[in-house]
Amino acid sequence: MKNEIPVTAFKCRKCGRIHYPYHDRCLACRNREFDQMRPEGNAKLLTYTAIFNLPWGFDQRFLIIGVAEFENGIKTMGQIKAESADQLKVGMTLKPTWEPIRMQYGEDVYGLKFEPVK
């Protein structure tokens, strides 16, 4: 498990809108210059789902996925470490980690995994 969250978001130098993923022009003001930023602190759960019909590449019974907003405003999707969606609530605090999220071609693919903060 790695500690840093190697997600790069992009803050518009003109209007301050935060973008993730990258856009060549700001979604708000169409400016082309951005400052890079990394997620900071914990995240707030915005919405979530438990998926029981998984796509090719996932050999497990279900997967919980959500969208969360970091303390510095970056919004991202990530997997959530929970036994059931019943343990989750919109607005709850999540601790981010950077861990394997799937296997592809025999190798781990890393991504965001959130863990509910008790």
Add this chain to the structure above:
Amino acid sequence: MRDVAIVGAGMIPFGRRDEDTLMDMLAFASLKAMDDAGLGDKSVDAVYVGNMGGGMLQHQSAIASSLVDRLSLLPAAAETVENGPASGGSAVKNGLLAIASGYYDYVLVVGGEKMREVTGWRATDFVASMTHPQTEYPYGITLPGMAGMFTRLYMQKYGVTREHLLAVSLKNQEMGALNPYAHVEMTLDRGGIFDSPHAIVNNPVSADPLHLYDLCPVSDGAAALILCPLEVAKKMSRPPILIAGFGQATDTHTLQERDDPTDLKAVTLATQQAFERAKLKPSDIHVAELHDAFTILEIAESEHVGFFKKGEGGKAAAAGKTRLGGQIPINVSGGLKARGHPVGATGVAQMVDIVWQLRHELSKNRQVKNAQNGLTVNFGGFGNNVLAFVLKRVDQ
């Protein structure tokens, strides 16, 4: 710009069609539309094929080139149009603009998809390929998963309940059971899928809070239209169906970048454009085919197109206002929910169903009495590319 009419409509039954190739299905639906238009041994000037997955699922490219050859429509111009689940609507748009501009007089538009020849998890992966390749897809998100997250927010903000979703599911399955072209010709029992002890077995959670019967099936199928200038269509024996208005709009690729993820802006903008061009308003529409890939979408779209205020769509469905005979009948065909959702075919199939409604050709138990104006909404991605069409019967 010339007015454009639909003079031919055809569809093959949706479902699991193991015996047919993708090309078979496209050809069968095309011939039905050509015969319906009375083309006989004549040709068309151009062919637009809506298809999303031929390259991925059948390992076949240049599908339109193959189809014109198979149908002996050479040397007609031919293109395949790929726009995710809105491929069918986009193919119609291309045909519409080609005739409106004066470049072509007769156009065949056909949409088709063959999804059942791969396993369920491959089909789910294929559909998920329209999610963002770096920030969404790797996590295992699926389109039902996107809909699940959207539903949670919509329930929270607008008070939509599972009871409201159930009303859509029961209605569309009931109508699908009457539709000989539907994939799922089976009515559902409320107790069996909602409030009996067996309901959780029959109707398990698929993408929380959505259950199995909140989702459309994975289908094979094809549908086709013949378009021509309205002035030409008026000389034909049957009432032409005018494409009175068209609109298309896009939205951010990821849900998280929308200011309000419950706001389907592209649906609102596309339908506003279509209504403005048609010089009609939502209350002028007598029948609609909305893109109910998930029950929540029929409710949300019924609000975003202007049939109901925000937060009223679920209640309207539960009150029967969207049933045949109600205030605005929605998805009388059974919708994607029961007719099925062969992704590239859907946008065309919606219009075929509305054409049949406006021609008053359907059986009494499916026909909206004296329908004059219809609306279709074809929803690509998770609302990031939406097409709307207003169709109008022209009596001669």
